[in-house]
Amino acid sequence: MVAMNFADQLYRRVLELRNPCLVGLDPHLAMLPKEFEAVHGDSATRAEVAANVVQFFKGVIEATADLVPAVKPQSAFFEALGVAGVEAWEEVVKMSHQAGLLVIGDVKRGDIGSTAAAYATAFLTGMRGTDPETLCDCITINPYLGSDSIDPFIKACKESGKGLYVLVRTSNPGSHEFQLKGEPTLSELVADAVNRWGKGLIGESGYSSVGAVVGATHPTDLAALRQRMPKVPFLIPGYGAQGGGAKELTPAFGAHFAGGLVNSSRGILYPKAKPGQHWKDAVREAALTMIEEFRALDLKPVS
Amino acid sequence: MVAMNFADQLYRRVLELRNPCLVGLDPHLAMLPKEFEAVHGDSATRAEVAANVVQFFKGVIEATADLVPAVKPQSAFFEALGVAGVEAWEEVVKMSHQAGLLVIGDVKRGDIGSTAAAYATAFLTGMRGTDPETLCDCITINPYLGSDSIDPFIKACKESGKGLYVLVRTSNPGSHEFQLKGEPTLSELVADAVNRWGKGLIGESGYSSVGAVVGATHPTDLAALRQRMPKVPFLIPGYGAQGGGAKELTPAFGAHFAGGLVNSSRGILYPKAKPGQHWKDAVREAALTMIEEFRALDLKPVS
Numbered sequence: 169m170v171a172m173n174f175a176d177q178l179y180r181r182v183l184e185l186r187n188p189c190l191v192g193l194d195p196h197l198a199m200l201p202k203e204f205e206a207v208h209g210d211s212a213t214r215a216e217v218a219a220n221v222v223q224f225f226k227g228v229i230e231a232t233a234d235l236v237p238a239v240k241p242q243s244a245f246f247e248a249l250g251v252a253g254v255e256a257w258e259e260v261v262k263m264s265h266q267a268g269l270l271v272i273g274d275v276k277r278g279d280i281g282s283t284a285a286a287y288a289t290a291f292l293t294g295m296r297g298t299d300p301e302t303l304c305d306c307i308t309i310n311p312y313l314g315s316d317s318i319d320p321f322i323k324a325c326k327e328s329g330k331g332l333y334v335l336v337r338t339s340n341p342g343s344h345e346f347q348l349k350g351e352p353t354l355s356e357l358v359a360d361a362v363n364r365w366g367k368g369l370i371g372e373s374g375y376s377s378v379g380a381v382v383g384a385t386h387p388t389d390l391a392a393l394r395q396r397m398p399k400v401p402f403l404i405p406g407y408g409a410q411g412g413g414a415k416e417l418t419p420a421f422g423a424h425f426a427g428g429l430v431n432s433s434r435g436i437l438y439p440k441a442k443p444g445q446h447w448k449d450a451v452r453e454a455a456l457t458m459i460e461e462f463r464a465l466d467l468k469p470v471s
Numbered sequence: 472m473v474a475m476n477f478a479d480q481l482y483r484r485v486l487e488l489r490n491p492c493l494v495g496l497d498p499h500l501a502m503l504p505k506e507f508e509a510v511h512g513d514s515a516t517r518a519e520v521a522a523n524v525v526q527f528f529k530g531v532i533e534a535t536a537d538l539v540p541a542v543k544p545q546s547a548f549f550e551a552l553g554v555a556g557v558e559a560w561e562e563v564v565k566m567s568h569q570a571g572l573l574v575i576g577d578v579k580r581g582d583i584g585s586t587a588a589a590y591a592t593a594f595l596t597g598m599r600g601t602d603p604e605t606l607c608d609c610i611t612i613n614p615y616l617g618s619d620s621i622d623p624f625i626k627a628c629k630e631s632g633k634g635l636y637v638l639v640r641t642s643n644p645g646s647h648e649f650q651l652k653g654e655p656t657l658s659e660l661v662a663d664a665v666n667r668w669g670k671g672l673i674g675e676s677g678y679s680s681v682g683a684v685v686g687a688t689h690p691t692d693l694a695a696l697r698q699r700m701p702k703v704p705f706l707i708p709g710y711g712a713q714g715g716g717a718k719e720l721t722p723a724f725g726a727h728f729a730g731g732l733v734n735s736s737r738g739i740l741y742p743k744a745k746p747g748q749h750w751k752d753a754v755r756e757a758a759l760t761m762i763e764e765f766r767a768l769d770l771k772p773v774s
Contacts, residue, residue, distance in 0.1 A: 194585075194586070196585065210599070212599075212600075213600050214598070214599070214600040214601070217600075242586055242589075244580070244582060244586045244587070244589035244590045244593065245586070245589045247589070247590065247593040247594075248589045248590075248592040248593040248598060249598075250557070250561065250593075250600075250601060250605070251554060251557050251558050251561065253593075254553070254554050254557045255554050258553065258554065276580070276581055276582055276613075277547070277579070278579055278581075278613055279547060279579055280641065280642070280643040281643065282497075282499065283497070283545055283547045283548070284547070286545075286547035286548045286550070286551045287547045287550065287551075289551040290547065290550040290551040290553075290556075291550075295517070295551060295552075296513070296515075296517070297515075297516050297517040297520075297553075298517070298553060302553070310579075310581060310613050310615050311615070311649065312613050312614070312615045312638055312641075312649060312650070313638070313641050313643055313645070313646060314641075314643065314645035314646050314647070314648035314649055314650070315645045315648055316643050316644055316645035317641075317643060317645065335615055335616070338583065338615075338616050338617075338620075339583070340583040340584065340616055340617065340619050340620060341619055342616070342617035342618045342619035342620065343616060343617050344617070345617035345618055345660075345664070346614065346615060346617055346657060346660060346661065347615070347617070349653050349657065349660060350652050350653030350654075350657070351653075354649060354652065354653070354657060357648075357649060357652060358649065361648070
């Protein structure tokens, strides 16, 4: 049996919780609270550091799981910890699911044919012996290699009900270098392809399970790309730490909140705690502040 | 102390062994020899399957390490096995180094800022507690996000002496979809960027440690891209299984063999053994056949 379409699951969670906020789980070791001694010391093993990372995210999940629809663990930071890091990744994904969160694996994979299929197995569908709770509901992927590199991921989504966010217009300052070249631009070509790739994966909500990554740092492009991809959910990085604010993002959502998830990593994970405040309370407060900023926008709560 | 520049290490190995052949380590489970029972059964755990994969590649490395300059493990297939797969990846990288092989990690990563730096840590430079023999000498990366996403990898290479291969023109049938769009094309823009990115990493051999992935399936483009990137070592997938033969690849090399590494995965790993022949002998024979095909080309052995 295929689970509910990812886009529909996300739609329901966003409307229930009345916000489009996504907590990015990026374990920047140097920024973790002081109580995590292994990450701040010089003598801990990678396994001890990884155990600290799991404990930290356990606290973050406890502080935010009733507030936001989804989390987005960033694979690179886990992979840097080697085998222990991948174990920590699986634990964090599992804890997130058990807390009722959707999990978007930020892995930005991309490869051809059977290799792309293996990445889909790794993160979306699993194999014999995989604990389904350690799999993601959705992952980010890179389109550079073309449609035949995306097909195996689409096939995995059709079989499993899971989703994808394709890099279209990234939030970094240098993203224009290739993404805005050509006429139509590379981003526009990829956007048109995202429409095609998602055609067979449109849910009851009207949204497709093939989404697009579009950076908060390019408000004009957000509006144009929203028009170009009307049924495509956006994943919007670059809010807060990288510059863009809530108001500038209004054109990205389309009809209502469910049109886009806005990621915040450092802003929620590593806020400055008030004197005497526990770091978990500071995390919750930071999440609530972001949520209120988006609830204050004049967007229809339901289509 | 910085190790020898990757391009120089590769140059030396290619000239010593008089061939540009690269063995791609892609564990397609269904294609492994019959003696690996866990991968063919229905009841093995992922750890048992991963142990089979390690044993298989141990045999492949024994059969080929004295013949070829380098191996290219493909991360996706290991990641599909979860934590046990990442353990197997580290073992295979370590065994390859101990056998004297250079290791090109085919990971196709790409992300921004601190995330790209974390991927460089994961695969090239390591952190406290990383066994240096489990790190790669070089990895493949994806340029879609632009120069600021490549900078952290370049920085890691400057510090460690390691190398990169950037996806320029991939071997898959759909690679034209984005890579040949625009004027100049996306591939040409990325090729020009590869020249820039490698400027500070040119070794005594005259080659840069920032290489380019250019598919064997596009002989005309190989020649044009060789002219466009004279100091850039090529990684050439798509030989054999995907179509291109040795002769068509001559224009890719430039002055001599050290200008390009030609990958073969299935052709070497899974040859049809003759009656009574051990699979390891069939693997060695397949490697020797490929090597002879390239030695027969009319290329200068030394510049």
